[in-house]
Amino acid sequence: MIDVKVINTIAIAEDKINHAVFRREKGHLKLLNYSYFDFDFNDIDRFKLIAKDLKSFSDRDLFTNITFVARETIKEIFPIKGNPKDVKMDVIEHIKDAYMVELADFYFDYTISSVGDLMVCYAVLFPKKIGEVIFRELTKEGFKLITAETDCDSYKRGILKLRDENHFLLLHIRRMDSVFMIFKDGVMMLERQVINGFSDLVDGISLQMGITPENAEEYLVNKGLDKMKSSDDEYAIVASVVDRLSMQIQRTLDLYFQTYRGEPPSNIIITGLGVKIPDLDRYISELFALPTYKESFMKLMETEIDLDFRKLDYLDAMICLGLEE
Known part of the structure; x- marks a missing residue:
């Protein structure tokens, strides 16, 4: 077994590639460098240029894990x-x-x-014609591929590092979409990806309150569902927008019951951009009568460099992927 201390993690998504270099330290990761690139599966041949750029941002030890966030998967x-x-x-x-x-x-x-x-x-x-280009070009540039997996695999690893849970629903909110996963006994029993993400919530608040998306995002992260900070009308607007996610939670639970006819999950765990929304956990808990908690994968990482989180949509997946040993 190779003792890998420095690891490249690459998240390949619909329209972008996120890349991070981590040093594995006891109990956590230290982010050493990161980069991001626009990407289009319809122009897969351009990946050879991206592979060269990825190398320039990487450590000389090019041990690499890849996570696929793409819907082509x-x-x-x-x-x-x-x-x-x-x-x-x-x-x-x-x-x-x-x-x-x-x-x-x-x-x-x-x-x-x-x-x-x-x-x-x-x-x-995963489409072979796409995978062959990605694996071939990375190998040409000297990357030593250790594993390739989906985002669900990495989120599972990350959440089990954070919490000792047996049966739970994980709601991971990304900027453009959300992923719902139900785990039992360490096994992923159900997974759904929906188009309702953080940006969808921002756009809904912007439209209903008549404010700019920038102001809507500021409102969402500063006041969210905190009744003490909002008027009744403002709270009702945010709640109605968040209920787009609530409906997807219900559909996920319904599908789970139809498939397995077992006990409901013991709790709900919110990760990703959901942790930025005040009182989202309280609201979801009251709605579904299930204990609900927020957890941040950022707890598993430290860094001394400034991050542009708008560019690093898949940092959570890369953190969880970097934990693989």
């Missing part, structure tokens, strides 16, 4: 009932039927975990 979680003789073939047939894809066109990976009386499969497919 197919992620599917489903229970396998009974005890099929050939689990892998059962998974493959399910994926082919569900997505009408030829597996020859994708990198395919899956894990099977036992939870109670069920086996739960987490299957991932």
Whole structure:
């Protein structure tokens, strides 16, 4: 086993690439450098230029983990009932039927975990024509690829570093979207990605209050759902906008109950940009009658450099990815 002290983490998303260099220290990561690039999957050949730039921002030890945040990635979680003789073939047939894809066109990976009386499969497919370019160009530049995984894998690792939980719903709010995940016994039982993100909340407040998006974001992070800081009318507007996320929480729980027919999660954990919204945890807790907590993955990192968080949309995923050893 290579003892990697300095690690590059690269988050590849729809329209941008985030990159961070961490030094692994006891119990946390220290951010040494970071960079970000505009990116378009429709112009994948441009990645060779990005790979060269990534190297210029990297440490000379180019050990690297990659996380894919892209919607081009197919992620599917489903229970396998009974005890099929050939689990892998059962998974493959399910994926082919569900997505009408030829597996020859994708990198395919899956894990099977036992939870109670069920086996739960987490299957991932990533377009081979895209992956081959990314892996080839990084290798050409000397990057030593250790692992490639999805954002869900890294968030799971991060939250279990922060909290000793057994059964919970994780609501991770990013700028342009949000991810809902339900975990039980360390296994991801359900995952949903929705278009309602932090920017959606800001735009809703901007429209209903008749203020600029900049002022709406300032209002959201300074007052949020704190009744003591807002008038009744202002609170009602913010609550109505946040309920776009509340509806998605309910749909996630409904889908979970339909799929597994088990006990509800013990609590809800809010991460990402959700931690910036005052009293969001209290509001969600009262709405769903479940204990709700905020947790910041930034607790797992320290740095002495200034960060532009508007550019680093996927810093949370990179922190969690950097924890992999």
